[in-house]
Every structure is written in C-alpha cells, then in structure tokens.
Amino acid sequence: MIHSFIDILRRALDEEMTRDAAVHLLGEDVAAGGAFGVTRGLAQKHGVTRVRNTPISEAAITGLATGAALCGLKPVLEIMFIDFATLAMDCLVNQTAKYRYMSGGQLAVPLVVRTQAGAAGGAAAQHSQSLEAWFIHVPGLVVIAPASPVEAYGLLKSAIRLGDPVLFIEHKRLYTMKEDLADDIELPPIGRARIVRGGTDVTLIAYSGMVQSALEAVQTLADVGISAEIIDLRTLLPLDMATIAASVSKTHRVLIAHEAVLNGGFGAEIAARIGSELFDELDTPVVRVGCPFAPIPFAPDLERALLPGAQDIVRAVRLMPGLGE
Amino acid sequence: MIHSFIDILRRALDEEMTRDAAVHLLGEDVAAGGAFGVTRGLAQKHGVTRVRNTPISEAAITGLATGAALCGLKPVLEIMFIDFATLAMDCLVNQTAKYRYMSGGQLAVPLVVRTQAGAAGGAAAQHSQSLEAWFIHVPGLVVIAPASPVEAYGLLKSAIRLGDPVLFIEHKRLYTMKEDLADDIELPPIGRARIVRGGTDVTLIAYSGMVQSALEAVQTLADVGISAEIIDLRTLLPLDMATIAASVSKTHRVLIAHEAVLNGGFGAEIAARIGSELFDELDTPVVRVGCPFAPIPFAPDLERALLPGAQDIVRAVRLMPGLGE
Amino acid sequence: MPTPTLGDWQQMYRAMWRIRLFEDQVQRFAAAGEVPGFPHLSTGQEAVAVGVCAHLSHEDVLFTSHRGHGHVLAKGSDLQATLAEILGRQDGLCRGRGGSMHLVDAANGVLGATGVVAGNLSLAAGAAWAAQAQGRRNISVAFFGDGATGAGAFHETLNLAALWKLPVLFVCENNGYAEFTSREEHSNVTHVSSFAAPYAIATKTIDGNDLLAVYASAAEAIDLLRRDQGPYLLECMTFRLAGHYVGDAQQYRSKEELAAHRDKCPIERFKRHLIERGVAQQELDAIGELARLEVQQAADRARAAPRPDASTVLEDVYRSPALDGISG
Amino acid sequence: MPTPTLGDWQQMYRAMWRIRLFEDQVQRFAAAGEVPGFPHLSTGQEAVAVGVCAHLSHEDVLFTSHRGHGHVLAKGSDLQATLAEILGRQDGLCRGRGGSMHLVDAANGVLGATGVVAGNLSLAAGAAWAAQAQGRRNISVAFFGDGATGAGAFHETLNLAALWKLPVLFVCENNGYAEFTSREEHSNVTHVSSFAAPYAIATKTIDGNDLLAVYASAAEAIDLLRRDQGPYLLECMTFRLAGHYVGDAQQYRSKEELAAHRDKCPIERFKRHLIERGVAQQELDAIGELARLEVQQAADRARAAPRPDASTVLEDVYRSPALDGISG
C-alpha cells in the first residue's frame, strides 16, 4: 500500500501502541493530530490518556516523558520543530541522556523524541534548522534521521522498542513523499546504514532529506559517466563506519552531504573519521556539502541560494581530481 | 604583576566597566562575587545596578541581556556552568545569534556570555561538560576559549569591545593558574590563533585547558627527540585556518586535542578542514585526542581514566608513522 | 495623557481597518501562493494592537510574536515595507530575511518578533532594563498569546521584571487557543492575569475587543510604567477570527463558536460607538475606504518590489566587518 | 494513616540524628579532602526530610536536588552505600558514577537527584504520570529549594501537574537563600506557596523545622494525592545551618542570623517535645548514640570500600547491549 511519510509514521505509532500498552504519545496538539497531522485519529482510537495534548512547555514535557520512561511507560514525545528542542536541552542532555550512566546502570530511559527539522518553503530562521550535530555529541543518546517513508516506518518502530533514548528527526520536506510499504517488512537494526544505490567511482554519504538530493545528483553524474554509490546513514549515532569503510575502500573518493550548517556539522565527524581510519584509501580529499555559514533566510530566493542541493553535489564531485571535466 | 586567572578576569571586567558606562554585569550571585569569585568587589566599586544578581533563570537572564544589548547596553552575562547553557539555548541560538541577520542588518547584539566549563575534581556529569562544539555550529556567534590568564585578560576585553555576541568559555582547571601581566599588553584580535611554542615534526592544535596538556606533552616528546609545535586557537569561531595551514605545511603531521567528547567535538571540524584544505600536506592521518564516549563520572579514579591528558597526546604522537618508537 | 479627541478616535478606527484589510490582503496573497512560510493573521484582535500602541512613541519599543502584523502596523510601521517583508522582498523591513514571524523595524521601535512562543518576553524586559539603566523614560511592550503562559520563560521574566521593577508592559492576547488546543486543554488557569498576583505585579483583565477599554487600561498601565511603577500585565480577552495560520481548517472549533465571535468584531463594535457619538456612517465608510486604498496601494507596490539578490545571502551575519564572510 | 506511636516518633527522632551526623561526617570527610566535588549539606533541614518520607513506601518515588542526602536517607537508603557514593566508591549507590548531587537508589524508590536546579521537578511529575497511567497507587515526591522557583521548569511543571491532576507532592525547602543570594534578592515573592494559587493547586506553608507540623501536613497532602486529588505544593520554611557547600565562608550572612537559627534546630526542638511527652533524656541520648554508631560504622566501611576500576569507565552508557562500547 502506498503511504506518505506522514501516514506511515502514524501507522508505525498506531501499531506500536496496539502492540505495547506502555507506549504513550504526548506533545503540543498531538491529540488534535499534531501540527503536521502525524497523530491524526490516534487519540480517537487509543484514548486521550494515551495521546496527550500538552501545554507549550518543551522543557517540562521532555522531563515528564523522561520521568515516565523511568517508571514503566514508553513515551513518544513530539517536539514540533527541532528549533524548539533548544528549550529542552537541559533535560535531554543533562538528564535523559545521562540517566543510565549516572545511576550506575540502575535505570534506563526508553523514550523516543520525534521532531521535525530542515528548511522548506520559507519557514525562516527559527523553524528551519538542522541541529543533529549537537545531539551526536551527547553520549547516551541515539540519533536517527530517516530518508524515506518506508525507512521511517521501520526505524520508528525499532526506536520505540530500543529501550534507550532516541532522537528521531523527520525532515519537513519529506513529509509528502510517498512509498509503497510491503506487508512483511523486516525492522531495520539501529546503527546500520544502507546502500541506496551501488556505484564505483565515488561514495556519497547522506541522510534525511539529502538522500533525495544525492539520488538526483547520481542521475546527472551517470550522464557524464560517473558512477556514484549512495549510503544513507539512517542512524547518525551510532555511526556505521563499517559500511562506510567498505564503500570507500572500493571508490576511494567520498562526498558527505547534509543540510545542516557545514561548520561543526555532522559531516565534520564523518570526514574526520574517514580521514583518520581510511587515510590510505583516499585518492582525493573528502568533500563536504552543506549549508554555508548563515541562518536560514525567509525569502525563497535566499533560502534556495543558501540550501545545498543536488547541483552542489554534482559540482563538487566533478571537481574531484580524476573525475573532473 | 602576577595574577591568577580569576583575578585577571576581574581586572579585565573592572577596566572595561570603567572605560565604558554601557558595560553591565549580570548573573547568579555576581554581586556577591560569583560562585568562583570572579566578580568579587565589583558591585561595591561600580554599584549594584551595574553588577546585578539574578534569580536562577538562565533562559530569561540570557534574553534580558540580549534585549538590553539591542538597546544600548553591553552586558556581560555569567552562566555559572556551561552545563546550564542548556537552559538558554533558545535565546542564544534562535534569538541572540540570529538577530542581526534576521533583522536584515538593522540590529546587533553586543553581548558577552562568560561561562565556565570542563572537568576537574569530581564535579560530575552535570557540572563538567565541554560543549563548545554546539556553539561553533551557530552562525552569528563568536566563541572564545582562553588558555591562560594573560590570554583571558586580552581576549575578554576584545570580546567586550567586539559588538557581536560572544560565548567566552573559561576552564575551571585554569582558574588557579597564575601569570605575570605586562602593563602595556596589546589586545589580541578576535579570530587569530597563536603559536605557543615552535616545532618542526608535528603540530599540536589545542585550546582552553588542553593547551597546558600540550605543553606538558611537548616536554616528554622533546626527550625522545620529537619537536612539536603548539597552536592555541584562542578563538574557535571564527577558526584561524591560516595559522594552522602555515604550521601543517611545515610539520606535515597534526594532532588536535580537546577535552570535549570526541564524537562531534570541535576537533572533527578542524580535522575535516585540514583533511580537505591541506590534503597534500599530510604525511600521516590527522589524529584527535579527546574524551571517549561517556558522561563525566563522579569518582576521581573514573574521571581521571576518562579525561584526555598529556600522556594521551604523547602516546598518539608516538604512534604516528615516522615519529614512532 | 490628554483625552483623545473624536478625530483621534477616528484615526484609531482607521488603524484597525488598516490591520483588518492588511490581513485580508495577506490571506489573499497566501492563498495565491505568494507568501512564503505560514503567516498567522491577527484578524479579530485589532483593538488590542491599536488601543495599546496609540500610547507609544517611536522611542518606546515593542517585541511581538508569531501573530504580530497588527502590532507592527499599529506602532506605525510602513504598510508597504511590512507587506514587502511578508512577501520576502528586498525592500521589506528586514530585506526579506525575517518574514511574517520576524518583523523588525528598529527606527520605529519595533525591535523584534519571535517565532518561538514566549521567546520575546525576556527580550522586552531587557530593553526595559536598558532604558532604566540609562535613565531614559521610554517603555517596552511585549505582546504574546495565552499559550505563552505555558512556557517557563514567561514566569522567569515576570519574576525578573517584578524584582527589578522594569518598565515593561506585558500584553497578553488571550484568544482562547494555542494552535488547535483550547485554553482549557493547555491550562486550568482561566485568566492569565492571575499569574501576576504572586509577584504583586499590577494587572487587569479586560475585554480586548473593546477599543475604549483597551485604550483606557493601556493608558493607566503605561502611566504607571512611566512613573517607575512597573511592570504591568494586561490581559486582553479576544478571539482570532482567522485560523491559527492561513490554511488551518479549524476542525477544533465549531461554526457556532466562530459565528458568535464574529458578532463581537472589535471594528464593528467601535463603529457602533462612533455612530452613537454622532459620526456619520458616510464618514466612517470613507475612513474604511481610505484604509482600503492604502492597503491596496501597499499591496500593489510590495508585490512589484524586487526579490532579494541571491548573492547577498551571506551578508549581515555579523556586525563586525572583521567577521564578514567567515565560514566558521 | 494511623497516628504514630511514641515508638514511631522515636524512630523519626533517630532518623533526624542519622542525617545530622551523616552530614557532619561528610563535612569531616570533605575537610580532609576525601569527598570529590562540592557536597551540599542539609544540616538544619532534617525535619522536612523525615516528616515527609515517613509517609512513603518503597513504591513511592522521590526526586531530589543538589541538597539531597537527607531525603535519600530518610527514604530508607543504606547509610553505607549512600556515603560510599559520596566518596566515589565502587559499592556506592551508583557505583561512584553519580556522587553527592546525583544519588539514585532505584530499589528504594530514590529515582534521582539533579545538580541542575529545578531539573528534577518535571521528572517527578513524569513518574506520577506513569503511576496514574498504569493505575498504580504510588505517589511521587520532588524536593527542591526556594531558588528553584526562579526557574521556568518549576512553573511549567506546576501547570502540567495541575492540568493532568498528577499525584505528585512538591516539597519546597524554603531556606531563604539560593547560594549566596537571599530570597529577597532573587524574588519578591515571599512565600513559594503563592505560586499554587493560579493553578488552584492545594498548598500550605508550614514551619519546616517542626517535625510534628511537617508530619501532619505531609500526611494530609499525601492522603489527597492517594485519592487522586493531586498535585500538592508543600512549602517548608527552614534554614540551612551549614554553608551552601562545604567550604562556603558565608560572608553573605551574619553570625547573629546563624545563631538565631541554631536555636531553632529541628532536632533540639523535637527532643524537647519528646521529653515533654515523657521520654527520658537518657533514652534520647541512647537513640542519638545509636545513630552515631550507625554513621560511624557506615563511615568506616564506606571509607574502606574499593574505588571503581578505571577499566569500567565506559560501561552503562546505554542499556541496549547492541550499543555497548560505541564510540559515537
């Protein structure tokens, strides 16, 4: 059956709620369906005590979900925009992520925080950020960023069953993307990347919205005779270096693409690891494609100019020594 | 005159308050001298309306300082531990950093946020973090992390005069360090690294507390005939790539050391840039030394085991091909 | 403050119409796909903006929220520049960088609007602190919705403002909803003004659809602020006649509820008042028509305005010239 | 709850002494440089811990703050394991990972202590939500200081707890100071209980140095919670006889102030009460002596306990075995 990203998230939530009575949803407007309709109908089906509207209190609802997770619930919290996760950083970083360690292994926090990120359509500087780099810097968290509806379906279910705190980042540009969901899909393991498309000349590492850009780029590159392999990381923390190593050992060229600001973005960590662990495999410098150093502007013309896309990937690959014009 | 880090910060604040009536201090307990005594006596000297105690309201006091900076003050805000900056991320990231850009250049935020970071003596997981990597990912901010009293003096004064929002990170382990301050010190420019010690075999890039570790390491390395150059970055955002490039072009080997968690730490960005911009200069992979992937434990034995130090630098350098045993 | 003349009231009537028609225009532009993002209209809440801002000078500063068009216009910002900003044009207030949720017009004292609920409150307090510290007499105003009272920043700011006696006026537009969630569902506190009591902050709950009430209460409040008796929390009960944002299907509220509130439209209500005071229907029609023409002209010009040049996208990240164009 | 027997009261007297002497021991250890970090003692605030925790079972959960030793002991955690944790030893409650500010004893319902002021409040509410959602009868208690009321998280949590009718007891130990800053300087709200009013949360301000008052009020509050009439905000006026942390020179308050409060010591006070009720001085001395021996033994053993093995430092970052030892 064909599902949009939004519908498939709803389906995953619905199934997990049916499967496990401990799963509870909470967040602003979630009982009314949420700002993007992801939770539409779930309050009607599972009851308003399991799908709870909250006040606009990002800090407290994150604490609430964490406290509940310590005591037997498996909350799925929606933070409407990742930009508002800025209000929940104390809890997420100082409490949620560290609970197991600080308690010497006594407690755990089986919590999923769903949030939505990325730029699209003039949401402007406070509703468009890609902040995943902050969270991969925090021991104790798991960070997942699916690149398609089917991936989101499996990853969300795996996240809910994991038993450790997960930040689950949905890209607003993918929400309307549609895919066919097979009936007997196997749930993807946390921490394993996937090869989206095989290739031999260059490895394109991407995640979330940028996987689509990589796919676009690959078409153009194929036209000029360049064969690119695409890795969708899926899980950013932990990072699947084995899959990356296998690919780079074959292609000897890497480009990393993400929408986040380049400086201090997750791409830096990937590039640093490749530069260190695969030094001898590299024929050319690792290239990063990402957002230049500015907030996301409101005007579409500016937004478009700032955001990285398929053309940036194509251009960067074609500048690689040995692949060039 | 010999000053401790704490005393010299006080002196810099005192002088800037005397020089410019717009400079105001605020923060928890600052009128009483602050948790570490940095502001001791300043309320008595400059008045409690210019050195203001605040409630425990990290979010609001950051907003307050930002709003005041928009309207003619030059606030210096103290956030007692960088771990509590988690409570001020919305303001710092969504408002403070973006004000100039989002207003199309109409406004600016001449604000310095002083904070204290790093692990020492069992402060444990919620009072020991090094979170600078989050902030260098935010366009609009400036991030400074001095490595010695004299550096702190000049950099703090430069920061107060800059006119853009600065996060000024002091390492708790350096607070008792003492140095002689010359009378006519020239204020260091923002964005320029300094060579702490010249060398030819390897470049050690460090900042904040790790510069001391690098200095220690250099002694040991010298004993085995390895000549290491130390760069103290001083300003993390913007990053002085020119100084790095000059050094690496000479040594062809790089080690980056910071106390922060390695994964997603600032070292990743530096390594990625070196790997990309100085690819052909590198004889060996860029090596990063930092904190392994765990929260900071309370027990001193564990804290010591986790924290990176001089021995880790020495060990890593000696493992570099061409420099080894 | 001198009692307004009938002419002053007519100006306020016009100001309300300008906002109403401006929002209608934004709605049309949005429906036509010409507005980036998701604009939040203030339709139905005009009396609050006009009644409060009537007391402010250019030196007084204002910080608003995601629903801020009305406040900015009432403060006196240019219709065309404001609309151009909402359309993302180069000659918009923020050169197209800010947009609907982030209007800034510094010269006019509009110092910001934040898309993060409650994010503006502490900024407004900070502006008030600066005025206090520098011995200036101007005040600071923060507009926010009832939903913002769920946010910790609101309470932190009240405490600070009370403690430091800051000349800041907190104006809550309690429209009974935070997005699709009714007030009852996000708080069991009926009146936002109740939050003032612990701090002994002066407060009042008024009918925010009654321009006369808003004007009078704001006068009182601002008078206290100018005499260092701040802060003040003014709760204006109102209703948004539009959806949460343009495109909101409003399934969370009934047609009857909407209809009931249409009857309480602040503009119609004030019109009846002016007629009672002897102003001719024709005159009022002419004022409305004038507002319509103004908005029409602003719309035509704003729409014809140039889009920002993509090559300028990295400008103005920093003030310091030394930091121009850094990549990190 | 049945009225306590004289024997029960004597147990509470002993519990207060255990805390007092425990803190004295921590102080001595700290002075000798044996305590990592900066321990915050609850000396002088024992009646709150004991009077509240007397009503809790192991199933009831508790979240405390940086000043939590007393609460944890009153809840029934082992003296030796608690002290070993504060010394950073392997057989401490958290295997030396947590320390003084982060005591967790899950089996005993001590679910956490946060070094970030007010960080524990929403966690406690969450635990209460879990109990409510799962139809359990247990309650959740959060201990915090007056300084925490400056934090937005406090207010966000009150709103949520009231709205969802959570069985959570908020116990504020109002000791008049937040670090070196007096209550007057960080808030103009004298009584923390005033914050309950807007939410119609049940509340009371009591003398927190009077064990009888604490016991009775906590009984009342907890009874309401167990009958789904929660939440409750209990403000206990008290005073810390020690510095903010061990080593605090306390220049911000006078010798007279300290002396005045020494006279109000909750233990001495309760001792007088027990004597009035006919308990012999000798018997009370024996109880004190018993507590002293207990603490002494715990101290000797805790101090002799092994330090954590450095090779275990990366354990327990995650629960999932699949995530064991990841480097990012």
Ligand SMILES: Cc1ncc(C[n+]2csc(CCOP(=O)(O)OP(=O)(O)O)c2C)c(N)n1
């Ligand atoms: C911190 C934060 N959380 C959530 C949102 C999403 N959001 C935008 S407007 C809104 C409702 C605001 O309600 P209210 O404050 O009453 O203002 P109104 O829209 O009614 O004018 C929400 C939840 C946001 N912008 N900021």
Ligand SMILES: Cc1ncc(C[n+]2csc(CCOP(=O)(O)OP(=O)(O)O)c2C)c(N)n1
């Ligand atoms: C969010 C945060 N800000 C600042 C601090 C530093 N700090 C530790 S204790 C304290 C004072 C707390 O006062 P109160 O809540 O009254 O508790 P008390 O120490 O009096 O028991 C402060 C400011 C902190 N731990 N957390």
Ligand SMILES: [Mg+2]
């Ligand atoms: Mg509202």
Ligand SMILES: [Mg+2]
């Ligand atoms: Mg206190």
